[in-house]
Amino acid sequence: MGGSSVSPCDLDREFAPQIAQLLATPPPQSAQEYYDDLIRSKKHNGIRVSYIGKHGKGVCANKDFAEGDLILKDQMLVGAQHSLNKIDCIVCSYCFRFIGSIEFQIGRRLYLQSIASSIDGTYERHCHGNDVGSSSSCSGATKGNSNAVPQEVLISLMDGDTSLPFTDQFGLPPVVACPGGCEGELYCSQSCAESDWESYHSLLCTGSETEPLQRSALQKFVEHANGTNDIFLVAAKAITFTMLRYKKLKRKHASQNKKDESNFSCLMEAWKPLSMGFKKRWWESVALPEDVDSSDEDSFRQQMRDMAFTLNNLDLVVASPVEDYFIYIDDLPESEKEEAEKVTGPFLDALGDDYSVPCEGTAFFPLQSCMNHSCCPNAKAFKRDEDKDGHAVIIALKPISKDDEITISYIDEDLPYEERQAELADYGFTCTCSKCQEERPN
Numbered sequence: 001m002g003g004s005s006v007s008p009c010d011l012d013r014e015f016a017p018q019i020a021q022l023l024a025t026p027p028p029q030s031a032q033e034y035y036d037d038l039i040r041s042k043k044h045n046g047i048r049v050s051y052i053g054k055h056g057k058g059v060c061a062n063k064d065f066a067e068g069d070l071i072l073k074d075q076m077l078v079g080a081q082h083s084l085n086k087i088d089c090i091v092c093s094y095c096f097r098f099i100g101s102i103e104f105q106i107g108r109r110l111y112l113q114s115i116a117s118s119i120d121g122t123y124e125r126h127c128h129g130n131d132v133g134s135s136s137s138c139s140g141a142t143k144g145n146s147n148a149v150p151q152e153v154l155i156s157l158m159d160g161d162t163s164l165p166f167t168d169q170f171g172l173p174p175v176v177a178c179p180g181g182c183e184g185e186l187y188c189s190q191s192c193a194e195s196d197w198e199s200y201h202s203l204l205c206t207g208s209e210t211e212p213l214q215r216s217a218l219q220k221f222v223e224h225a226n227g228t229n230d231i232f233l234v235a236a237k238a239i240t241f242t243m244l245r246y247k248k249l250k251r252k253h254a255s256q257n258k259k260d261e262s263n264f265s266c267l268m269e270a271w272k273p274l275s276m277g278f279k280k281r282w283w284e285s286v287a288l289p290e291d292v293d294s295s296d297e298d299s300f301r302q303q304m305r306d307m308a309f310t311l312n313n314l315d316l317v318v319a320s321p322v323e324d325y326f327i328y329i330d331d332l333p334e335s336e337k338e339e340a341e342k343v344t345g346p347f348l349d350a351l352g353d354d355y356s357v358p359c360e361g362t363a364f365f366p367l368q369s370c371m372n373h374s375c376c377p378n379a380k381a382f383k384r385d386e387d388k389d390g391h392a393v394i395i396a397l398k399p400i401s402k403d404d405e406i407t408i409s410y411i412d413e414d415l416p417y418e419e420r421q422a423e424l425a426d427y428g429f430t431c432t433c434s435k436c437q438e439e440r441p442n
Contacts, residue, residue, distance in 0.1 A: 018264060026275050031057065034276055038366060044072060047406065049370050058372045058405050065400040071379055072367060074392040077273055078200070078237040079316050079363025083226045087112045089320060089359040092173070092188035094196035096318050096359055096390030099188045100175050102167040102325050106347050107157030110149055117148075147349040164347070165340045166328060170321050181207030184222070203240040234362050238274055246270035277369045314368060316361035316390050319383055323356035365392040373427070374407035375420055375435040381408060407433075417441070 012019060026034070028051055035049035035057075045062060052058040065071055081091060088109050091098050098105065156162040173188035179197050182205045187193040197205075206218045225232035249266045326348055329340050341348075348355055368381070371394070382395040400406060411423045417439040424431050 022268065022271055022275065026272070031276055034272060035367075035370070042075070044074075044367065047072060047367070049367070052372070052405060055372050057370050058407075059367065059370050061400050061402050061404050061406055063402050065396040067396055067398050069396045070384075070393070071396055071400075071406060072392070072394040073387075074365040074367045074394070076316070076363040076390055076392070077277070077366050078234055078241055079361055079390060080230065080233040080237060081316070081359060081361040083230045083233070085357070085360045087116075088354065088357040089318075090175075090186065091318065091359045092192050092389075093178075093185040093201070094187060094192035094199075096316065096361070097173060097188045097388050098318070098321050098359070099173050099186060101160070101172055102170050102322060103157040103160065103162065103164055104175075105172075105320075105322050106164075106351070107154045110347070110350050111151060111154040111158065114148060114151055114154070147346070147352070149346055149350045164325075165343055166332075167325065169328060170325050172321060178205060178207060180205035180209045182210075183207075199244060200237045200240045203243060204236060231362060234364070238364070242267075242270045242274060245273075273366065274364070277364050277366060314363060314365055314392065315381075316359070316363040317383065318359040318388070318390055320356060320358050322351075323358075326355055359390075361390075363390065363392075368392040368394060368408075371406060371408045373410045373424065373429075373431060374433040375409060375411075375413040375431055376433055377407045377409045377413065378404070379406050379408050 032049070032051070039045075039048060046065070047059050048062050049057055050060050052060075059072075061071075079096070081089070081093075081096065089098065090100055090105060090108060100108075153162065157164075176187040176190055176193050178185045178187070178201070179193055180202070184206065185196065185201060187196065204218060206215050206222070210218070221236070222233070225236075246267055249269055250263075253266065326344070329337060329344055331337075332340060371379070378396065378398050378400050379394050380397050381392055383393050384395075387393050394406070394408070410427060411420060413420065413435070415423070417436060420436070421430060
């Protein structure tokens with residue numbers, strides 16, 4: 001198997017026992033204690049994480065849920081917006097709420113698109129559909145938009161000098177700058193800015209407060225991630241989360257005179273939240289393609305090893321208020337609609353089919369990631385109108401009784417049996433749910 005191949009990294013060899021311990025599956029008792037504490041601290045009293053036979057851990061109901069009931073709002077542990085999606089959507093880098101104003105969102109998107117078009121004559125938008133836990137990617141292109149709005153009008157929109165009708169119905173949080181002075185991260189509040197700084201960003205900031213050599217290295221890393229696969233940005237956040245948590249634990253132990261605590265035990269504790277969601281290294285998880293002979297598996301997995309590493313990550317999606325705004329305009333009484341569209345029409349035409357682009361990214365949700373798959377699930381990830389941030393929201397698809405396992409579908413469950421099994425192979429299992437048993441060929 002690929003896990004037995006020799007690492008090209010000296011550090012991998014030098015610290016092989018410690019790395020193996022970090023990447024080992026947490027003992028069930030330790031994991032159970034972690035999830036019990038997490039659920040208690042987040043007050044998710046309607047669910048519990050349990051160990052369910054051959055499936056390992058899963059999420060079960062602690063009470064009855066009716067169809068449409070909210071089961072869970074799960075805050076991500078680490079997450080990042082897709083790099084190119086930042087052109088279309090300006091969101092808080094910590095909670096992923098849209099920020100600024102409708103005018104700012106529209107003006108900035110069209111302004112950045114116009115700059116891109118002026119450079120190479122085209123504007124293309126796509127996202128890196130990149131990870132084992134993600135089932136979607138986004139793509140689109142705008143070629144030489146003939147409906148372009150003059151740049152001076154767009155600047156006026158961004159600066160707040162021009163207002164669009166009825167945008168007071170769609171108030172957004174003000175834009176808060178990064179504490180370290182970088183331009184890459186913006187926030188919806190001082191609270192989010194401070195939380196992001198303390199949890200991740202203080203080690204990733206490329207602002208003027210960062211030491212020049214570190215800033216240069218970080219800029220090169222971000223450039224590399226943007227040019228290859230932006231899952232590396234999520235991985236960087238996972239690493240900085242662990243490093244900063246480790247430093248906090250060391251300070252805490254020092255204040256409590258716990259001198260017998262080793263550095264490695266502190267690292268294990270800091271890594272613990274992520275270890276719960278870490279399943280396998282990416283190159284060990286991917287199913288062997290049909291055109292690769294089993295005798296070449298080691299070589300195949302070594303090639304995969306050189307590409308990426310991932311947690312059990314999932315899609316991050318937040319609906320755009322710009323879409324809600326244009327729907328609102330379209331639903332106005334005819335006389336008001338006609339008057340409003342004299343102003344809004346040129347902007348909608350310039351945005352084209354991409355006016356409804358949501359915030360998209362990749363994130364690791366500690367509780368949603370525990371939910372097992374079924375091709376006939378009793379729950380689904382679904383954002384309601386009131387869900388404006390990056391939390392994962394799980395809704396009951398049908399009545400769920402107390403003690404029932406809560407399942408979601410990792411794929412399109414309407415696909416034929418063979419296609420479903422092929423897509424699930426990368427998750428490392430063959431589905432044996434009631435639907436698959438019924439449809440499985442004899």
